[in-house]
Amino acid sequence: MSDVQPNKIPVTVLTGYLGAGKTTLLNRILSEPHGKKFAVVVNEFGEIGIDNDLVVGADEEVFEMNNGCICCTVRGDLIRIIDGLLRRKNDFDGIIVETTGLADPAPVAQTFFVDETVGAKTALDAVVTVADAKWLKDRLKDAPEAKNQIAFADVILLNKTDLVSETELKDVEMRIRAINPFARIHRTQKSDIAIDKVLGQGAFDLDRIQAIDPDFLEGGHKHFHDEDMQSYSFSSDKPLDPDRFFPWIQELTQREGPNILRSKGILAFKDDPDRFVFQGVHMILDGDHQRPWRDDEAKTSRIVFIGRKLDPKALEAGFLSCVA
Numbered sequence: 625m626s627d628v629q630p631n632k633i634p635v636t637v638l639t640g641y642l643g644a645g646k647t648t649l650l651n652r653i654l655s656e657p658h659g660k661k662f663a664v665v666v667n668e669f670g671e672i673g674i675d676n677d678l679v680v681g682a683d684e685e686v687f688e689m690n691n692g693c694i695c696c697t698v699r700g701d702l703i704r705i706i707d708g709l710l711r712r713k714n715d716f717d718g719i720i721v722e723t724t725g726l727a728d729p730a731p732v733a734q735t736f737f738v739d740e741t742v743g744a745k746t747a748l749d750a751v752v753t754v755a756d757a758k759w760l761k762d763r764l765k766d767a768p769e770a771k772n773q774i775a776f777a778d779v780i781l782l783n784k785t786d787l788v789s790e791t792e793l794k795d796v797e798m799r800i801r802a803i804n805p806f807a808r809i810h811r812t813q814k815s816d817i818a819i820d821k822v823l824g825q826g827a828f829d830l831d832r833i834q835a836i837d838p839d840f841l842e843g844g845h846k847h848f849h850d851e852d853m854q855s856y857s858f859s860s861d862k863p864l865d866p867d868r869f870f871p872w873i874q875e876l877t878q879r880e881g882p883n884i885l886r887s888k889g890i891l892a893f894k895d896d897p898d899r900f901v902f903q904g905v906h907m908i909l910d911g912d913h914q915r916p917w918r919d920d921e922a923k924t925s926r927i928v929f930i931g932r933k934l935d936p937k938a939l940e941a942g943f944l945s946c947v948a
């Protein structure tokens with residue numbers, strides 16, 4: 625890893641559309657034996673914080689910003705968190721900001737130039753975008769955020785290569801190149817990549833960004849938000865019955881998969897001492913036990929759905945029907 629500006633703390637902005645593999649990459653970075661300590665800032669679109677609970681690493685401090693898009697309402701929070709971090713000297717080697725899948729990375733990157741205190745002490749090392757090889761093509765058609773995440777990237781992980789053919793991979797690579805001819809592209813599965821291909825890149829190029837976005841250093845920002853995008857989260861303090869939950873979620877995501885872009889949850893099943901983490905990207909589901917529930921935490925099941933044309937009443941009724 626090269627330290628490009630030795631007196632400044634390097635910042636990596638981790639972006640990519642919903643479910644592309646950002647948290648998977650973050651966990652890889654944090655789990656590697658690099659001897660470095662990172663401060664991590666995560667931002668998610670749902671009302672109930674789930675992402676911070678999915679980030680590994682006891683040594684890392686995870687700052688969570690919910691209830692808003694990092695590029696808009698919570699940008700002040702980002703500045704405050706980073707400002708607070710900067711007051712603590714020599715405490716960490718780098719900052720990693722994981723944005724929501726729906727964030728436009730431009731205003732996030734802008735924070736590190738426009739805010740004086742933050743700008744004086746940090747250096748934006750790279751915008752790293754994780755792209756979902758299976759779904760990116762569709763999102764480039766209907767989600768401008770996905771396109772901006774590619775356009776602003778210095779490094780792109782073309783992830784989930786296991787889900788597509790070589791021909792499809794070449795096609796999506798070509799589409800990426802058409803939007804961004806400069807980024808380094810790495811094909812990955814489960815965001816598996818050497819850390820020195822992601823951190824310490826010294827890759828963020830202000831001139832290139834100003835060529836895309838001439839107002840980049842102006843401070844204000846105007847950008848598109850998908851007003852149709854909804855997020856609903858539900859929770860229950862009563863244990864769930866896995867024999868009810870899995871058939872329900874299977875049927876729901878098969879039926880509503882195109883509209884449910886992302887679902888995820890931390891679940892407490894009856895007679896199960898472990899937390900179960902459930903993940904869905906459209907109709908592709910995944911899940912695993914994470915760790916035992918601790919005595920000092922409430923065994924609350926939390927689930928979030930992000931998508932379009934969602935029916936919150938039906939989702940809630942379905943979720944609550946899974947209570948054991």
Ligand SMILES: Nc1nc2c(ncn2[C@@H]2O[C@H](COP(=O)(O)OP(=O)(O)OP(=O)(O)O)[C@@H](O)[C@H]2O)c(=O)[nH]1
Binds near residue numbers: 724814
């Ligand atoms: N098949 C396959 N699944 C993957 C791969 N990488 C990640 N996943 C799965 O995709 C799902 C989403 O991964 P995350 O890392 O949580 O994605 P994310 O970008 O952080 O998601 P959001 O923060 O919700 O936008 C999880 O179930 C992962 O296990 C991959 O290369 N192949």
